[in-house]
Amino acid sequence: MRMKIDTKLIKAMTWAALLAASQLPAIAASQVLASIGAMQVTSDELNAAIASSPFSTQFAAMNEDDQAGLRGDMLRRLVASRLLTLEAQRLGLDKSSDYRQDIENFRLGLVYRHYMDKLRERIVVPPDTLAEMKQQMKGDADGLAAAKAAYISNQYKLLKQTTLENLKNQDHVVLHEERIKPGIKPDTVLMEGKSFHIKYADIVNPREHSTLPNPEWIKEQLYKRGELLLIANAADKLGVDVSGKLKQYQKERLPALMLETKTREWISSEKTLHDWFDKHPEVATIPERRHIGQLVVATRKEAEALRARILKGESLFTLAGQYSIDPLGRKQNGDIGWLVAGRGMPELDRASAKLEDGKVSDVIETRAGFHLLTVLERQPMSRKTYAGVRDRIAQLIINEKLPPYLGDLERRYKVSWNVIQARDDSAQKVLKQ
Amino acid sequence: MFRSGTLSFLFVAAVLAAGTTVAGVSLAAESIPARTPPQAAGAMNPPAGPPDTAWSREAFSLPGLDGVKHTLAEWKGKVIMLNFWATWCPSCQTEISDFIAFQEEYRAQGLQVVGLGLDVEQKLRNVQRTLEINYPILVADPARHANLIRQWGNSSGVIPYTVVIDREGQIIYTHRGPLHRDAFDENVLPLLSGKH
Known part of the structure; x- marks a missing residue:
């Protein structure tokens, strides 16, 4: 616990000093704040990360020194994320089939949502219905907005249903629900059309389910997957471009995957957690x-x-x-x-x-x-059980292993900082708070 | 056909509207009623006698972040959006980004956004600096001015809350929750086209 606080303080001191002069609203052009090998972190990226963080509301109300401290901390995280990305690429994680499948699923989700959003946008409340709503709501803005939303939502449900029916017919989709039974093979085809097919392994992960799950649940997965593929396929035919969002996702997913991979290495089995618990019984103590x-x-x-x-x-x-x-x-x-x-x-x-x-x-x-x-x-004084602190132990192990690991990566990939040196006293102020 | 449709959208609307009220943030210590009465054009009952305008109401005088005391009457003749907010309220900040754009775009036509911050001055100042707010912010200590928002027609004290006042001082529209572009276009924009 104490070590965590010290690290935080040191970070606040260093990064407050480095960043006190930077401001949140983007200056005319985005600046490169750090480069990591061939990668960069720009001031725009830093601002976007802060704006989408859970503390973005409080951030705006903070004093400049505190904002600088937080900006520094966030920049440090972004640099760490780039380091993990580079390492993931070096180890070829971005070429692994799991990663590719993950990215493809995300892409399908994006084009699906895009198509559905377009479908919803086409729905308008007819003028006479709108007039009726306004009459009923007598100028209650919240009520009118909700009434419009409810109308659109109902129409959307109908439109979605007919669209799906049409796509199914066009693709000559056939269901093989009768194949869902004990003895089913990973490559058993459960749904097929002209442009796609869904195998058992596409909807049920054999690593998570050694025995046959509830057939109704499998059917639900099957319908969901079928809907996703049909709509995504129709969207692809229209040439929907989701590359921006997909790139953003890849950018976040790869370092996360690297960290997951390292975490599995650091915590290779339940025994690792138990051993750590035995060595640090105080973790379960409530004083x-x-x-x-x-x-x-x-x-x-x-x-x-x-x-x-x-x-x-x-x-x-x-x-x-x-x-x-x-x-x-x-x-x-x-x-x-x-x-x-x-x-x-x-x-x-x-x-x-x-x-x-x-x-x-x-x-x-x-x-x-x-x-x-x-x-x-x-x-x-009382003690929590092992089960009660298991997740906390895992986090503590990661906290212990991550800084030296990132240190190694920083040595492997050259990191250089382009941040403004502030007066020492601003860092001191952050330290005191 | 249409009739049943109307009924169902009214029912869903009531549920959703109650939801939006709860999703807002209350400054009031007492609990929010599940369904607060509608607030909109003409919703504030005019008292018998002289017409109820912004100028016939009890005037407030509050310090601005510019260090000067302000009254609303300073902006007489403009279309005023009086916006009650606080720094800890996320939807207030989202809305402020839109208000900055409205102020920028419609300044010449006489739009005047006035922020009434129910918060500590330093925090209001920080948000003003961080978001680069381009309109005046008045400071109202929430402990001393808890009633101000009620006097301006919001019995539940939910923020954000905005009162739209036309050039003659008529309170044209009140809005609880974040006021987005569509509500602005429908309720504020028409007031800006007529020059005083």
Whole structure:
């Protein structure tokens, strides 16, 4: 955990310093911010990545230094992604049949959606129906928009159905549902037309299903695949161009595939996870939590006097409300809420660990003053099961392995940065936050 | 045939409209009613007596990000889009990108977008800088001005919310949720063609 924070801080410092002067809205022309072998990351790409990130809304409301820190972090990710792409290409992952199949499926999906969008765009609400809707909705803009959407959606369903029927007839599509039975082979053809055929292996992955799945489920996959291929085929005949989106997908898919490949190498079996768990049992520990009351004053003498009053029966909380030098503590009458064991001031952590519930502690000296504590109640330490932390372990292993791996790649492929050096103090500000 | 079609689209419309209300973001502490009453042209009931215009309402005076106090009356004679928003609201930011384009395109015809930011000044300033907002932003502390949005006809407090005021000060249209190009074309554009 601590290591993660340190890495974050170092990143924030380095990259805030490098990027403080860059701005989000694209300057006239896109600049190359980094080159990685023959690849690049441009300022436009960085801006697009930020705009499509989950923090894009907060980003706009951040101060310049914080924005610079985040831009730096994002640039680092984009460079890492390029490094993974280059490595994937070197290893020929982009030539593998799995990758090609993946890209082709994505392409089919794109042309399918394009065709269907065009189909939907052709539907207009007839003027008299529209007039009727406006009358019914009496100027309720949300309602009118929803009514239009509902009308179009209904019409679209009908149009889609007739379009599919026509395409099926044109292609003379034949279904072989009766072949879905035990003993089916990967290359058993389940649907065929003039321009395509669907085999069992196209819809059911034998690696995921060793036995025959529910036939109804298989049929559903079959119809879906059939619809996809028929429509995509019709779209291809019209010459639909999806190369832009496809390129973008390939750009994202290849580094992800490289990372998946490396992850399978790092976590080769369940045993890897178990071994790591055995070595790091603390990963499953939920530390003890203590509900603490506290009184803090400036001198030991004062603290001892108050302790004596508490022992005679006065309430620590009432006294804290009157005498505590900590303004928040005074305001809350000494109730400082639940503290997690192992965090906060070590002197107080140690004292509260061994203090019996409901008793007042001895006077404890810290840099903040002289404290008296009491523990109202505690939730004991507990442990999660292996199953409960399995995913977290996998992530921790990746976190551990990825930085050195990317370091190796950075040495293999020359990375050069074209970012503006900012003043040191801006990085310092980011560090403090 | 048409009759049943009408019924079904009305039913779906009601469901969808309730959905869009919930999808908005409420500034109000109380819960949003499942179906808020329609807000649109003339939806705000004019009180008996003098006509209800933007100028007959209680005026607000709020600091702008330019450091000067502003009242809405400064823009009398223009077609005003008074837009209630906050920096934490994603659909507000999406809409602002469109508003920047509208302001740029229709400035000469007298369009004046006025952003009313229900948020902390520094955050509003950051968004103004980041998105390069080209119209005035007034700062309204949400704790002190929680009622402002209600006074302008939005009982649920859902943002984004936009009030369209014509050159005579008539409140022509109010819009909850992001105001996109089609709503702009239908409700604001016609007001811009008639010169004052």
